[in-house]
Amino acid sequence: MALPNVETRYLFFTGKGGVGKTSLSCATGLVLADAGKQVLIVSTDPASNLDEVLGVTLGQTPTAIPGATGLYALNIDPEAAAQAYRERMVAPYRGVLPPAAIQSMEEQFSGACTVEIAAFDEFSKLLGDPAATAQFDHVIFDTAPTGHTLRLLTLPSAWDEFISTSTGGASCLGPLAGLEKQKALYAATVARLSSPMETTVILVTRPEAASLKEANRTRNELADLGVRNMHLVINGLFFTPNHEDAIADAMSSRAAQALAQMPEALAELPGTTIPFLPRGTVGLESLRLMTHAEIPAVPENANGIPHTELPSELKPLIEEIAKVGHGVIMTMGKGGVGKTTVAASIALALAKRGSRVILSTTDPAAHVASAINGAVPGLTVTRIDPEVEVAKYTREVVEKAGKSLDASGLAMLEEDLRSPCTEEIAVFRAFARTVHSGKEGFVVLDTAPTGHTILLLDAAEAYHREVMRTQGDMPESVRELLPRLRDKDYTHVLIVTLPEATPVHEAERLQGDLTRAGIKPFAWVINQSLLASGTKDPLLAQRGAYEVPFIRRVVDGLATRSALILWFAEAPVGLAGLSQLFS
Template sequence: MNLLTLDTRYLFFTGKGGVGKTSLSCATGLSLAQRGRKVLIVSTDPASNLSEVLGTPVGHAPTPIVGAPNLFALDLDPRAAAAAYRERMVAPYRGILPEAAIQSMEEQFSGACTVEIAAFDEFARLLGDPSATAGFDHVIFDTAPTGHTLRLLTLPSAWDEFIASTTGGASCLGPLAGLQQQRERYAATVARLGNPAETTLVLVSRPERAALREAERTRVELAELGIRNLHLVINGLFADETGDDAIARAMAERHAAALAAIPPGLAALPQSTLPFLPRGTTGLAGLQQLLSGTPPAPQGPVALPEVTDLPPGLSAFIDELARQDHGVVLTMGKGGVGKTSVAAAIALALAERGKKVTLSTTDPAAHLADALAGETAGLTVTRIDPAAELARYTSEVLEQKGKDLTPEARAMLEEDLRSPCTEEIAVFRAFAHTVAGGTSGFVVLDTAPTGHTILLLDATEAYHREVLRTQGDLPEAVRELLPRLRDPDFTHVCIVTLPESTPVSEAEALEADLERAGIHPFGWVINQSLLASGTRHPCLAERAAYELPFIRRVQQHTRGRCVLIPWFAREPVGRDGLWQLVDAGEKSRYCAAA
């Protein structure tokens, strides 16, 4: 099966962050539109970049794409959906109920639970209600990075089960009041996701071990949900035919080794392979290049620019951080930019300098243990595991609040804790406790991809209310979380990006969101730079030249408060592999003209 001939009415594109889901979903939509089909592309990613990829500002209603007849797109913004949902539930009672009652209703709809339910409500409307997309031949969902997507895809079953079992007293009953009337739509959503005649789910991966491992995990979990009509896309495969450039040879060997070790379950799926493209795939022209399936041939040797003032290496940030003996370091950014490797390298370097360090993650798709590949003195590796945190939180609440309750009251409390929102509360509390560890040593946190992280931070006050309601008091770690995150002497946010258009634009938006929350970034990390790698391979050199304007843009934006990490021939795994990221220094300044 060829990617461009997928013709079920509903198409989902999912995979590890940074694998090219948005570009591929948009390219597929463009291809279908060029064949005369009317197509709607929907982003369910809180960090959507549909507007940049399609070259047209995309709103929350179907937006026609300039230059592409029959192609439309919309962004499903969870926060906007929550605001609209809240108003839809409360508005009929304004002027009828007392103001105090209205305020109480608004309070019920103000939590993170409402954000999740409202996003699901919009998603289910588009997928489960045929009339919502009746004017389109195809609906393509550009989903959020994998961990968040799996959460979204399990919601139809989770909420349906919760509604069926709820008899009263649950915290979600306010938000769920609007959902009970929609149960037939939700049942249709569940059925449509698993119907191969209607829905195809496209697993997108880079030819890299971590991305393929994540795709296999996704495949297994989707099968457990009854979703088995899958198509695998390997995006960005690089093959070096000359073999005389160390960087090109390493990239080709790394890609080939990853594909040779592809998990059997993935290998059995229908597949498409797309080549490495030296330039970005934004705008319709870039998408057309992706559709062609062949990279443009370089027009003769590529002369790299003479560059003598690139940003310094990561050691510049390590030196500054190491002046303290405690604090929190957060690596944040678009999925796939290398946050895990950067976080692991920072933690390793601090531990090597004799600091007490805990390295942890809030990213459900992260693989910190794989990045480190061994033990280091002074360094403890942990993970915020949603299932474990949910069990711990549930047990604690039942112990604290349930021990003296009547059987009926305890049953209501247990019912309350079965809400899908409880897991989010438990994970948030674990995040707060992890940050609190920065008072007695360094905590380096590899965070989930941008949109999900921002939703987490935006929800702080709402979570305070939820925890107060279920536990009666706020743990100190939760109470102190926002002040700690806002203290630049305690929290150091490293925004990680790649020297490309979309990651830099999203990093700028992330910084703006953080500033609005009163959190001031410590600095930027530009990762995996081919310009700083020393490559002279024609295709990779063309990509290297493409990077320079984005590096300059970051330098100017941050007023020099940034560092640059090269793309290394040796994969950044294990102590020696990660140490390259710290120790590159001036040795990586290879950017003289060829």
């Protein structure tokens, strides 16, 4: 099995959640290290699972991977980076300003924007400063799902332009003099990203229509950023020559159809195809299997799916939620686990019961409208569009604050609003406004992948502390956001996962993060189970047997309520396809 041919020093693995970016970036790094290269793998995902895949606890400095000479890895920890950034900005004033002023400064630096720029600073050092990674022949970036990654890759240009055009002395992140020092680093980061001699971006996708569509959107946006050196990897291709098993036949047919309809520009990229693997890709032994030319042999007893008590279907959970009559339903979890599908099916089921429902998303790469693909009485489909929200927020601030400013002051205000921080604030306020809409009916929110969602919830806590501290003039939706999220009768959080190691373990960490924020999940949904599908195909049955311990972990140890959704022969898209989940 061929992995992408690597010639550049820097590699970015990006794509829709759940396509296998981490496994492929680690397998590629392992191949290079086994060939005698010094390799550093860096995760930019706030919900990184690099530790689990490589089997070692990672920090913010390169850690050697046992059993793989020359291979090192690190996680960019957004919270740790933000703490270091805050201290760097506040430390010079300790002992100079009164304690109350210091506390006020620390509060100012507690928002999601500070987390973003701090994590971005760490990323810029690794890409823009060759001395930071001088000991390595290759640096591999395992990125967050597409929407978050595109935000990361546009930040060098955004901050570089903001610093260049700013005439004021401060921004939402503190004195511009501090940011000015980073200007050369940001410029170098922009240049390195767009240099085909130095950087290759590997677009990872599955042989599925939505995944290929996302890969093509990414290709277009990267091209707009000046990135031309791209390679396409189609991961998990399943093909069966016979038509004796309905599930196997459907999986094979869907893949063939999706590939046949692949956008022409995407198909023209140099590419690599990796076949469907029936086992997980956690640990060095499993990663090395990915590099074999043959699929691992299927055991003779692969058809013997072990007996296990399966959890209930989705319908009872929907019935319990429907009794409340209003509120917010949020689907959360790792990218690629089917949050959008589950959210769309719940919204459809509630609308069919006569409820007024809004289906929306906080994920910049989500496709809730295409999941429904039709008009339903009582159901409104929206999305939180960052560009629209920034324009709306900017207009509100200028109209409100601009009245009392002279021309110079107004110019400084408009300049500050051009900061990339404005997008974080605008999107957060839109999120709060959407949650507020649950007073009048049901709001079903398909959230961004775990890391981005946790940052959004952290922002809710930061805003809540600021409201409590200042009793300032904030919209009711923002003031009431955290109490509403903590109200189990108002907000029902569904943790969505797949019956696999990494999605379940990441979901377990998510549940811990939610608990610390005072938010108790309502239920867990285990999606796309081959075990529950009843397939008799030897390869797919082996995969079904692999699911058992992860289903048991959720049902017996993690969830107070749970539902299992099988892998459907008919794709769960459109009104008929989605209805399968709750019929």
